[in-house]
Amino acid sequence: MSSDIEAELRDALAHASETVMPRADLADAVRRASRRRRHVLTATVATGLALVLACSLIVVYLIGHAQRRPTPNHHGSHRGHIHFVVGYYEPDVMTAHGKWIYVAAGGGNPGEVLLAYDRATGRLVRSIAIPGLPNVLKVGPGGLVWLAFFPDSSGGGNGVWLLSPDLKLRSGVNLNARRYRAVTPRDLLPIGEDTAMVATGGGLATLHLPLPGQPGSPVLRWLPPVRGINRVQGATVGLAAFADRVAVELDNDVGQGLISLAGSPSAEFIPPGMNSPGLPPGRYIRGADRLGVIAGSSEGLWTMLFSGNGKSRGLIRLDKELRLSTPSSIHGNPVFKRAQEVVTMGSVEWVMLSRPKAPLACFTDRAGQIGPVATLRLRPEPARNAGVASIATVGNTLYVLGKVGVASYPIPAACR
Numbered sequence: 001m002s003s004d005i006e007a008e009l010r011d012a013l014a015h016a017s018e019t020v021m022p023r024a025d026l027a028d029a030v031r032r033a034s035r036r037r038r039h040v041l042t043a044t045v046a047t048g049l050a051l052v053l054a055c056s057l058i059v060v061y062l063i064g065h066a067q068r069r070p071t072p073n074h075h076g077s078h079r080g081h082i083h084f085v086v087g088y089y090e091p092d093v094m095t096a097h098g099k100w101i102y103v104a105a106g107g108g109n110p111g112e113v114l115l116a117y118d119r120a121t122g123r124l125v126r127s128i129a130i131p132g133l134p135n136v137l138k139v140g141p142g143g144l145v146w147l148a149f150f151p152d153s154s155g156g157g158n159g160v161w162l163l164s165p166d167l168k169l170r171s172g173v174n175l176n177a178r179r180y181r182a183v184t185p186r187d188l189l190p191i192g193e194d195t196a197m198v199a200t201g202g203g204l205a206t207l208h209l210p211l212p213g214q215p216g217s218p219v220l221r222w223l224p225p226v227r228g229i230n231r232v233q234g235a236t237v238g239l240a241a242f243a244d245r246v247a248v249e250l251d252n253d254v255g256q257g258l259i260s261l262a263g264s265p266s267a268e269f270i271p272p273g274m275n276s277p278g279l280p281p282g283r284y285i286r287g288a289d290r291l292g293v294i295a296g297s298s299e300g301l302w303t304m305l306f307s308g309n310g311k312s313r314g315l316i317r318l319d320k321e322l323r324l325s326t327p328s329s330i331h332g333n334p335v336f337k338r339a340q341e342v343v344t345m346g347s348v349e350w351v352m353l354s355r356p357k358a359p360l361a362c363f364t365d366r367a368g369q370i371g372p373v374a375t376l377r378l379r380p381e382p383a384r385n386a387g388v389a390s391i392a393t394v395g396n397t398l399y400v401l402g403k404v405g406v407a408s409y410p411i412p413a414a415c416r
Contacts, residue, residue: 199238
């Protein structure tokens with residue numbers, strides 16, 4: 001189905017007549033002539049309208065089946081695949097669930113927004129303003145939407161919202177308030193319909209919010225300090241659930257950090273090259289490896305290692321005790337030497353690669369059993385998917401957020 005067509009057919013039929021005062025002996029002749037003219041005019045107009053209608057239908061049919069380049073307001077599908085262009089350049093983050101696709105965008109110009117699209121048609125259903133820069137967008141239990149945002153260089157809000165699936169109702173917390181220490185949410189992990197674990201610059205906490213549209217007050221409870229946070233001298237920046245545990249990623253201003261388990265006094269993963277715990281806090285070997293984003297599966301924790309100059313060293317997996325357990329099929333696969341980010345969607349691992357022609361790879365991880373690896377080539381248009389900003393899956397469909405919009409693709413059979 002091609003793009004929506006807005007056609008207007010305006011036909012103006014002007015009837016002009018002259019008023020004639022005939023002589024009395026010509027009245028009958030005039031009436032007869034007038035009747036003949038009306039019959040002729042009626043037949044002519046009917047024929048003309050039929051021709052206009054037929055031509056219009058032909059034009060509409062031809063336009064409807066023509067290939068058109070998308071415009072900033074274009075929504076539709078391409079060979080059965082939904083695509084639409086968001087009205088902001090380089091949207092920030094996306095997620096999808098049920099009948100909805102959510103996109104947070106803005107970048108400060110003209111302002112940050114959260115958009116809800118109909119997943120079946122790609123049509124924009126609702127748009128709401130966000131008081132700060134969006135940095136986390138997730139769907140939790142019950143299909144409720146969790147959104148975290150923080151101030152930009154010119155100021156703005158700092159908080160967390162919990163929204164209904166259609167974005168009509170919401171509750172939230174203003175983390176700029178003094179009693180919350182003005183903490184900045186770095187990541188969210190929904191652990192209940194109205195509760196999430198929050199990674200902040202001040203440590204780890206649980207946040208309870210009233211259900212959208214319901215009365216109540218937010219409750220933020222701080223959790224015990226995470227192992228290694230003093231040594232890193234940084235902040236908790238990432239959360240991932242795996243094997244009935246919660247992994248916490250810590251990082252500092254120079255990009256050096258480690259991974260701990262929430263509530264564990266001993267388990268942690270230290271990237272190769274980081275100084276031993278016996279050395280002064282915050283001291284690292286020059287050029288030590290750095291961590292990428294963490295993603296949990298049923299039995300393991302996935303992440304990437306990067307060299308000091310930012311070059312990817314590949315994809316790795318950690319076991320329940322945060323020990324290296326990368327399968328040989330992944331460790332020895334040259335595709336993952338270009339790994340930039342990993343995201344877990346159900347039992348499938350999606351890996352974003354620094355490969356322009358095939359920027360995505362995927363494989364299943366079911367109870368630690370790794371399936372074959374598949375790579376995906378993306379259409380450059382209409383979403384301008386030269387790279388991948390964010391992805392989401394629903395059923396057998398993959399949604400990719402590119403520089404200007406969203407495009408969908410069938411998930412490879414190997415990754416279903």
